[in-house]
Amino acid sequence: MAFLAAIIILWEMVFRLGIWPDFMFPGPLQVVQTLIRGFSEGNYVPALLNSLRRLFIGYFFAVVLGMIIGVLMGRFKSLEETLGTVILPLQSVPSVVWLPLALLWFSMGESAMIFVVVIGGLWNMIMSTTAGIKGVDPVLIQCGRNLGFGGGKIFTKVILPAAIPSMITGMRLAWAFCWRALMAAEIIGTGQGLGQVLMWGRDMGNMSTVMAVMFIIAATGMISDGFVFKRLEDKVYRQWGLM
């Protein structure tokens, strides 16, 4: 907290030195004012809601598809040896790179952006799920067989639940990656989201708006991670005896 305050004070001091003109380097007070004005004039809330809608839709598909593919890859070695080898290189491609292709494939800008969000979270979700399925303690599987369960039941009653912690971690990472992917896509693409407000600020030469939007992006990411995902992850890891 003290560190944060120090940074804000430092920022204000640099601002007061007046090295750069106001519009290029706004001070913290200006940014706060812009934030308040933006919210009270109703510019930010619709943009934020638009962005969140895209995020939720894209994230949903990323998680569902990622789980399905991840589970299949964890189960079938042949799939892991084929599909698995391309996942890692695909993951190192920033998802926004897919946007030009997506814009071409989906005539609508909205679908293209959601596609980029899905791609943003998908690879991580797949890898975490696969790791979870493959990392199940073999003693638990033996114990399940010992208690009379056969292949299919072992999978649903032992392997899947045992893989939940890893999947939760995957969901947490996927959320962060989807959020980043969306912001990149919105800055380049179209539609009424936070990314557009940020670009609008740039076009107007209003860095105060740019910074205000950056704050909203950071805060949204932090709040969702801290209040939802981190808590869920901690709870699950504690119960599964992993921490």
Added chain:
Amino acid sequence: MLEIQNLHKSFGQEKVLEGLDIKVNKGEFLSILGPSGCGKSTLIHMIAGLESVSSGKILMKDREVKAPGTDRILVFQNGALFPWLNVKDNIAFGLSNVKAEESSGDSRAAKKTKKSKKDKFSDEEKQQRVEELMKKVHLYQFRDKYPHQLSGGMKQRVSIARSLAMDPEVLLMDEPFSALDEQTKMVLHEELQRIWLETKKTIVFVTHNIREAVKLSDRVLVMGSHPGKIIKEIPIPYAHPRKVTDPNLVEMEKVIMESLKDEIEKRTKEEFGDGYPMEESGVFSGHNYTMGDGI
């Protein structure tokens, strides 16, 4: 009840078990005692059907064991509880797999007739069984707790209750108390003895702890290693329940220690080289009757 005939097991080139012949009588408490690495864990996993047989036979009520079956339930070394289930649900976990007239081993046959076979216990019976077992192992007030909230001894009691819930013909135990501290171990010895006397289950108990084997068993099979084989059979003819301080039992411990002398010398030489002063070390005259990993 359970019969093992000329059983061999190798992992690749390494012979783990060689020519084992064991007969387990109904209601008997049989311990298999041996140093770490003698293959006793592999043996009990094979009886449970979790490990394949290289050659020889394991017969359960005259039927060959080829797969896991609910007539033989194994209590694992570390409890192997499911962390996402509370005590009650862990104990009830396998209950729906217990079918009426469940017979040994052959899961393929069981699968074919699955639909026609009814659960051995009705839903009320299942619930009642779980409640009774929770009381039997003194965990009723912890029924809603999860494994991470339990101590090592409690986890092992849940594991025992979960195995008993299946109403197996033979209860297999793979060093169930080896990870526990000495006090907890003593309490659980009493508990297990009481449970055994009450339920009259046949128990095959694998351990490296001589005192434990002597206190609990009707008969102790001493195993040697590389490759694993039975080197001595020692009946413990005293009435249950027993006290570890009973001079007869202390005498028994000495007999077993003596029978293991060659084995320990062999292993010590392997690990320390020839220079270890075996006679002066007091291994055979002291009070160190448990064989841990560090011999």
